Amino acid sequence: MPNSAPTWLGHAQKTGTASAKAGVSARIYLAPNGGLDALKAAAVATSTPGSSSYRKFLTTAQYNAKYAPTTATVNAVRSWLQSAGLKVTGVGVANSYLAVTGNVAAVKNAFATTVNTYKHDGQSVQAPAGALSVPNSVSSAVLAVSGLDTTIRTMTHHDTTPPPPASFANGRPCSQFYGQVDAKYRADYKTLLPKFNGKVLPYAVCGYTGVQFRTAYEGTTDLSGTGVTVGIVDAYASPTIASDAATYTNNHGDGSYAKGQLTQVLPSTVTNTEECDASGWYGEETLDVEAVHAMAPTANIRYYGAKSCYDDDLLDTIHNVVVQNKVQLVTNSYGDAGEEGQTADVIAAWESVFLQGAMQGISFMYSSGDNGDELQDIGLKSADYPASDPYVTAVGGTSTAIDGFGQLAWQSGWGTEKYSLSTDGKSWTPVGYLYGAGGGYSTLFNRPSYQDGVVPANAPSGRAVPDVAMDADPTTGMLIGETQTYPNGGVAYGEYRIGGTSLASPLFAGMTALTLQAAGGKTGLGLLNPLLYSQAKSGNFTDVKGAPVDAGNVRVDYKDGNTRASGLLYSIRTFGQDSSLTTAKGWDDVTGIGTPNAGWLGAVAATAGGKAGGGKTGHPVAGHPVS
Secondary structure, three states: OOOOOOHHHHHOEEEEEOOOOOEEEEEEEEOOOOOHHHHHHHHHHHOOOOOOOOOOOOOHHHHHHHHOOOHHHHHHHHHHHHHOOOEEEEEOHHHOEEEEEEEHHHHHHHHOOOEEEEEEOOEEEEEEOOOOOOOOOOOOOEEEEEOOOOOOOEOEEOOEOOOOOEOOOOOOOOEOOOOOOEOOEOOOOOOEOOOEOOEOOEEOEOOEOHHHHHHHHHOOOOOOOOOOEEEEEEEOOOOOHHHHHHHHHHHHOOOOOOOOOEEEEOOOOOOOOOOOOHHHHHHHHHHHHHHHHHHOOOOEEEEEEEOOOEHHHHHHHHHHHHHHOOOOEEEEOEEEOOOOOOOHHHHHHHHHHHHHHHHOOOEEEEEOOOEOOOHHHHOOOOOOEOOOOOOOEEEEEEEEEEOOOOOEEEEEEOEEEEEEEOOOOOOEEEEEEEEEOOOEEEEEEEOOHHHOOOOOOOOOOEEEEOOEEEEOOHHHOEEEEEEEEOOOOOEEEEEEEEEOHHHHHHHHHHHHHHHHHHOOOOOOOOOOHHHHHHOOOOOOEEOOOOOOOOOEEEEEEEOOOOOHHHOEEEEEEEOOOEOOEOOOOOOEOOOEOOEEOHHHHHHHHHHOOOOOOOOOOOOOOOOOOOO
């Protein structure tokens, strides 16, 4: 059993010993048949081009028959728990875990540990004082234990914009495509703005649309995702997603949704709505759905909403995805800030689900985070989890210039420092680092073999993050549409620009749906990373390197977030300044192996000996006057 003591113990204040009668609620996750290591080896083999088992995936029933814990295992673990004084209150789907309740005295009997009370990171908690121990008779069956440490762990969504449904509108002027409008003058077109380092910068884009993203990344192709289903996992669910998504596509030429193309799988109840900022997650779902559809207009989208942002609830939702086995790709735009707090138990529980997905041909993609190296936010440099897990694909971010012809003019790593217009309006005042793509090197995972020969040999030895990247910078972000609540109390559909690696992940998932369509559509890819790193030097990914063409863009914001009448704020948002993370030739810790280009669409078909397919239907760029 991989259990370890809570990682926060080193900086916690012990406040006492928990009462023997204090209540306990926990989950005992069960190991797959044959052990986790064997499952890991099988998952990598089925996902590695050239392997004899490449893309020979299992159905859910076949997976359960071979790997799911048996009834005999459940009964043995149940008997041990009950003999210690714990009550088994439920068994997870496919015998994945046993839910138990009891008290601290029973925990001490079962796991040979002391339970204390502590204060850490603003929480008062009850937790084991050290690693747990289980009897030899069930040690191989117990994979992980959660819940004995009552620290509340939640995931945050990785988008960067004021959270809807409170209304927000991007200020004007802005550019319909990159560089369209120079920021020589203020919005009155009379008063000069100061230059930045001697240069007039462009106004930020109003927000790219699907037409622009498709042309820039996918080129001219008749592939559109037909026959592929992309899963999206977030917390909660927007009550207006269907109408919002339909309105957005009608406004921007992304193609209408066919009947049944967008479906939602939702929990019977939701919890912790205030703590998790449920309405903020509505915007996350909106972004994810509209970004996937933008890149793959005919792909099916299956949205799974967790009942809260708590780790266990999101894990249950991910497990439901693999149990249902109705999607080939899953984009996840959330994570923990840094790896601190992740124990071997937590990781084992998540990985068992990722590995089942890989064995069934499901690929998991996670946003790499929006706080760069995390030093500014949590006090130490760290990659985010689950993006740092070797069995998911971490999607980092770029700043992306799409020109008036829909072409990718240039791109840099996403990292932003802010400068505000001085009070006298004659200079720019530095504010400091604002945000940027997450990345770095894991302190929990060794570097997986699929990264060998691509990640520099002299880099730190941990799993390197991210793997790939797409547009994430809010300054060059996507225009999305959502029903919002306005200051006068009215509720109406509105559009605004948004960014973050929450944008990059669904963009990559949508584009990869076209890759699957080209290869036949129905069969997935499992763990994407062995294929991705085999493609690193193929030309199918564009290396992001060197300095950006412009130092940054000028952004205009309404003081009240809604109307020009409240006054305007001017700032410069720079490019390519991502904390201590940097872009460089080859793999780097901001953009991974780079951004996919049209060559990626045929990559899987080529490994199967097929043809990429795809005709030559172009996507014209919509033109609208600047308002």
